Amino acid sequence: MTVLTAPDKRPDKPPAASGRRRRSRTVPPFALNLAALTLGITVWAVATSAHLVDVPGPLSVGSRALQMAGDGTLGEDALASLRRVFLGFALGTLLAVPVGFLMGWYPLARGLLEPYVQFFRTVPPLAIIPLAIVTMGIGETPKVFVIFLAAFLSSVVAAFQGVIGVDSTLVNAARVLGARDRVIFLKVVVPAATPFLLVGMRIGLGASWATVVAAELIAADKGLGYEMMHAQTYYDLPTIFVGLISIGVIGLVMDRLLLRAERHLTAWQERR
Amino acid sequence: MKPSLSKSDASDASAAPDGFDASAAKISFRGAGKTFPLKQGEFTALDEVSLDIADREFVTVVGPSGCGKSTLLNLAAGLAEPTTGQVLVDGAVVTGPGPERGVIFQQYALFPWLTVRGNVEFGLKLTSLSAAERRRKADHAIELVGLADFADALPKTLSGGMKQRCAIARAYAVDPDVLLMDEPFGALDALTRVQMQDQLLDTWTRERRTVLFVTHDVDEAVYLARRVVVMAARPGRVHRVIEVDLPYPRTEELRLSPEFARIRNEVWHAVYHQEPAGSVAPVT
Ligand SMILES: Nc1ncnc2c1ncn2[C@@H]1O[C@H](COP(=O)(O)OP(=O)(O)OP(=O)(O)O)[C@@H](O)[C@H]1O
Ligand SMILES: [Mg+2]
Numbered sequence: 001m002t003v004l005t006a007p008d009k010r011p012d013k014p015p016a017a018s019g020r021r022r023r024s025r026t027v028p029p030f031a032l033n034l035a036a037l038t039l040g041i042t043v044w045a046v047a048t049s050a051h052l053v054d055v056p057g058p059l060s061v062g063s064r065a066l067q068m069a070g071d072g073t074l075g076e077d078a079l080a081s082l083r084r085v086f087l088g089f090a091l092g093t094l095l096a097v098p099v100g101f102l103m104g105w106y107p108l109a110r111g112l113l114e115p116y117v118q119f120f121r122t123v124p125p126l127a128i129i130p131l132a133i134v135t136m137g138i139g140e141t142p143k144v145f146v147i148f149l150a151a152f153l154s155s156v157v158a159a160f161q162g163v164i165g166v167d168s169t170l171v172n173a174a175r176v177l178g179a180r181d182r183v184i185f186l187k188v189v190v191p192a193a194t195p196f197l198l199v200g201m202r203i204g205l206g207a208s209w210a211t212v213v214a215a216e217l218i219a220a221d222k223g224l225g226y227e228m229m230h231a232q233t234y235y236d237l238p239t240i241f242v243g244l245i246s247i248g249v250i251g252l253v254m255d256r257l258l259l260r261a262e263r264h265l266t267a268w269q270e271r272r
Numbered sequence: 273m274k275p276s277l278s279k280s281d282a283s284d285a286s287a288a289p290d291g292f293d294a295s296a297a298k299i300s301f302r303g304a305g306k307t308f309p310l311k312q313g314e315f316t317a318l319d320e321v322s323l324d325i326a327d328r329e330f331v332t333v334v335g336p337s338g339c340g341k342s343t344l345l346n347l348a349a350g351l352a353e354p355t356t357g358q359v360l361v362d363g364a365v366v367t368g369p370g371p372e373r374g375v376i377f378q379q380y381a382l383f384p385w386l387t388v389r390g391n392v393e394f395g396l397k398l399t400s401l402s403a404a405e406r407r408r409k410a411d412h413a414i415e416l417v418g419l420a421d422f423a424d425a426l427p428k429t430l431s432g433g434m435k436q437r438c439a440i441a442r443a444y445a446v447d448p449d450v451l452l453m454d455e456p457f458g459a460l461d462a463l464t465r466v467q468m469q470d471q472l473l474d475t476w477t478r479e480r481r482t483v484l485f486v487t488h489d490v491d492e493a494v495y496l497a498r499r500v501v502v503m504a505a506r507p508g509r510v511h512r513v514i515e516v517d518l519p520y521p522r523t524e525e526l527r528l529s530p531e532f533a534r535i536r537n538e539v540w541h542a543v544y545h546q547e548p549a550g551s552v553a554p555v556t
């Protein structure tokens with residue numbers, strides 16, 4: 001899930017050369033975002049009310065959303081999807097951290113595990129769904145498993161890359177102060193690899209969220225993906241829109257939260 | 273006289289600033305060489321260096337860039353293994369790094385996620401010291417390099433010179449027998465640099481560690497050392513070893529004296545007018 005990064009990724013660039021550029025930078029990014037949103041919704045409203053496109057307008061989607069929120073379906077669906085994501089993501093990350101660190105630290109573990117990791121990385125988790133459904137049934141297990149896989153694969157590679165990328169002078173600095181392997185691993189390698197791991201987790205969470213919706217499209221009795229699939233059979237376009245927008249908003253919020261955590265945990269990094 | 277083993281024996285310093293025992297080599301390079309494998313053949317970074325550094329001696333190393341100064345230091349630190357010969361410390365072959373040999377790296381190598389105090393305490397935490405004792409030692413070392421006001425700052429907020437001083441404090445804190453310093457004052461401004469030199473000499477005369485100090489500054493090399501090792505490049509080797517026959521404590525007065533100028537000129541000449549052994553002419 002790649003989302004707009006405009007509000008945070010506004011680093012101190014060298015001062016813009018032209019005065020015009022500088023003036024545009026003084027507009028708070030948030031105001032710009034808000035203006036863009038308003039404009040988008042307006043265009044949407046105009047286009048639909050003029051019957052330029054044959055989709056429901058913001059008003060009918062809004063009232064459908066209120067209705068679904070009122071009778072509890074929206075909340076239930078979102079919760080069902082979120083539960084699967086958090087379970088799969090938590091399990092995947094929990095396993096990825098030790099495995100990734102192990103692979104980075106011990107060449108033996110790396111040699112044994114890397115072929116598998118690299119292979120499964122090239123198989124999209126969604127492609128596992130048919131297999132998962134056949135072998136694990138249509139309950140929660142296959143969905144959580146697929147999400148687990150998506151989260152695990154992106155985090156394990158990140159953790160592994162983080163470990164092998166640790167600056168060797170830092171390791172040497174610890175060694176000359178008397179640190180042995182265990183201390184070097186815990187006090188140097190782990191903190192140095194954390195920024196990489198967090199980036200991997202963020203990508204993993206995005207992949208998990210994308211995967212859950214797809215998994216629910218195939219087989220579920222609850223969840224945002226299921227609700228959209230269900231609406232499709234009745235040509236219920238407003239519900240599909242509500243589902244889409246909810247997926248986007250929840251995904252965005254999760255990404256922002258993790259980005260916050262990442263910024264906080266890696267505040268020591270020098271940023272350009 | 274045989275030097276006392278207690279490093280903080282202050283009386284010893286005034287009695288005999290030069291009173292080390294030349295027969296007791298603290299660090300001894302015996303035909304120590306280092307080659308790095310290249311795509312084709314190999315590159316000789318250091319060609320069979322033989323050099324003895326006495327206990328409590330202060331030796332500086334100067335030479336053109338790429339002549340193997342850092343490599344020499346790494347061998348003594350135990351961070352690199354010699355491909356020929358051996359390196360002995362206290363008569364034992366060096367097999368790896370240890371806290372009794374403190375290293376100050378050319379690239380500060382501070383842990384960016386730790387504060388200044390966290391960095392300085394890193395080595396102390398590996399000892400059996402109590403938390404209070406650790407804190408006291410760390411604060412002392414931080415004080416010594418003038419970073420007391422920045423004890424809780426992260427490295428990213430420090431200037432280059434401050435980072436370097438933090439790295440120095442980190443090495444001092446664990447109280448090593450041997451200090452291996454790789455251009456430690458390279459990033460400092462001229463004034464701080466002179467202050468740090470005097471401070472280093474001051475601690476050295478009081479605590480008498482063995483110091484192997486790499487620099488590219490000829491003045492610094494002469495001011496600090498009892499012997500200056502001048503290296504040459506391609507292959508990296510010891511070109512000359514020049515005695516600095518000046519008494520400690522070294523002072524500003526001495527820095528401006530004709531004897532100092534004479535030795536400085538000699539070292540300068542040895543560094544910058546080496547007969548080219550390989551293809552490169554010396555850089556001026
Ligand atoms: N790991 C390595 N692999 C290959 N060559 C290396 C390696 N480390 C050092 N060298 C080479 O060995 C030579 C000596 O390097 P070294 O770092 O000891 O030089 P130096 O005298 O410390 O230089 P400077 O004054 O620039 O710090 C250099 O020419 C360098 O290219
Ligand atoms: Mg060097």
